[in-house]
Amino acid sequence: MTALSVEELVARHGLLVAVREVSLSVSEGEVLALVGANGAGKTTLLRTIAGAHPAASGRIRLAGRDIAGLPAHQRVAQGLALVPEGRKLFGEMTVEENLRVAGDRARSGRWNLPAVLDAFPMLQPLRHKRASTLSGGEQQATAIARALMTNPRVLLIDEVSLGLAPVAVDLVYQSLAALIADGATLILVEQDLQRALRVAGRVVCMLEGRVVLQAPTAEVSREQVTAAYFGLARADRSSTVEGQS
C-alpha cells in the first residue's frame, strides 16, 4: 500500500524553481534513499512535503489523503514527520523535554517516551542534559527520536550523516537499522552513497530539481547512480571525461 505519494510537485525559492514537477511514492515499510548533488532540491522537496516550505503546485498524498493544503503541524497529526537538516533541536530544553514536546500532541501509536528510549539506548543517560550540550551524533539521535515521538506513518530524514564523526554515523545507522527491521517507512537524504544504497530498498536521484533516476537498489550499480548524480547519463557516454569537467 502506498504510504506517501507526491505528484508533480513544484516548489520555488523566489524566482528559482528548486523542485520541478517531482513525482514519487513510497510504500508502507519501504526505505527510500534520496540522493543528489548539493542544490539538487532534496532538502526543499522534503521540507515541502512536510509543510515547512510552500508548494507552488502539485499534490501530496499521505495514506491516500491530500495534505498539500495543511499547515506543517497538521501534517504531523496526519502522520508525517521530518528530521530537519542540522537537527534543529530545542537547545535550551533537555533531551527528555525535546522528546516530550513532540509526544504531547502525538497520534496514538507504539512510540512513547519509554519505547523511544529503548530504541535509542544512548539517550537514556542524557535525558536531563540540555540539548545544546550534546555531540553531533547524540543530537541526530535525539532529533530522530523526537520525530518518532509523533508516531509518524512516514518519517523523512534530511542529511542523516552530514557533519557527524564516522563513529557517530555508525551509531545513528545502527538505530536506523533497528527501525527499518521494525517496518518503518522512511525517506532519507544521504550524501554517503554507499550507506544510502546499503540501507535503502529504492533510490531516487535528483538533479537540478528533477528526478533523473528511480530504481530498486538491487537493480542499479553505484556507477549508474553516480552518473545520474552528476548528470552524466544525459551526456554522450563516450565523452564522460569531458562531461565531468
Add this chain to the structure above:
Amino acid sequence: MSWVNAVVQGVFLGGLYALFACGLSLMFGVMRIINLAHGDLAVLGAFAVWEVATTTHLSPFLALIPVLPVMLILGYVLHRTLLARSLRGGVLTPLLTTFGLAIALQNAMLQVFSPDVRSLGALTGTISTGSWRLTRQVSVPYLGLLILAVAVLVLGGLQLMLRRTAFGRAMRATAQDADTAALVGVPAPSVYAGATAIAVATASLAGAFLAIHSTFDPSSGPTQLIFAFEAVVIGGLGSLWGTLGGGIVLGIAQTLGANINPQYSVLAGHLVFLAVLASRRGRFLASGSVAA
C-alpha cells in the same frame, strides 16, 4: 532608619512592577512582540474591575474573579484577530499595531470613563491602608505584602507552567524555533494566542492592584508600560525570576530617590535602567534582540 524603610517599601513596589512586567516579558520571549499597549490593557482591566465592583458592590478582590477570565478571552481574541495578522507583516508591524492599539484604547477609555482620576483603594477597606509596624520607622503595609505575594505566586506559577506542563513546553519550543516546533506538531498560532491571553490577564491583575494601591485614569497606561519595560530590561530578558528582581531593583531605586526628594523618585528608576543599558549586559541585550 527611614532609609531602611525606603528599601522595604521599594521591595513591595517592586512586586507590583514585576506583576506588570511578566506579561510583557512573556510576549516578548515567545513572539518577539513588544506590546506597547500592555499598560493600557492593564488600565482596561482596572476599569473592568471598577465597573464590576461599583455595580455589584463587591470587593475589588472578588470583582477580579469574573474579570480575569474575560481578560484571558480578550487576550486570546486580540491575538487571533490583530496580532497574528501583524506578525505576518514582519518584525516592525506588531510594534506599530500595538502602538495604534494603545492610542485607540486610551481614547476609547477616555470617551467611556471620562478623564477622572479614580482609585479602588477606598473600596478595599483597611487592606489598602493598614500596616504592621515593625519598629518606629519600618512598617510593612498589608497591601504591599499582598501584592508581593501575588507577584511571587504568579511568576512562580508561570515558571512552573513553562517547566512542567505540555503547554509550557510547547511555548518554550515555539519561542526557540517556531518552524521546528511546527514540524513536531506544535501549532504556533494557538501557542501565541495562549501567551497573549496570559499576558493580558496578568496585566489586568497588575492594573487592578495599581488601582487599589494608588490611582488610575485612562492615560495611566504608558507610565506603567515604561516601568514594566524597565523591570524586564534590568532583570534580563527571558527570565521570570529576573523580572521579579528587576521590578524590585526598580522599586527600591524609586523609593530611595523619593527619600532624597519626592521629585527624584521616577528619575532614580530611569537612571538605574540607563545604567543597566549602558553596562555590558545592556549591550548584550541590544545585540541579542537584534539577532533574534
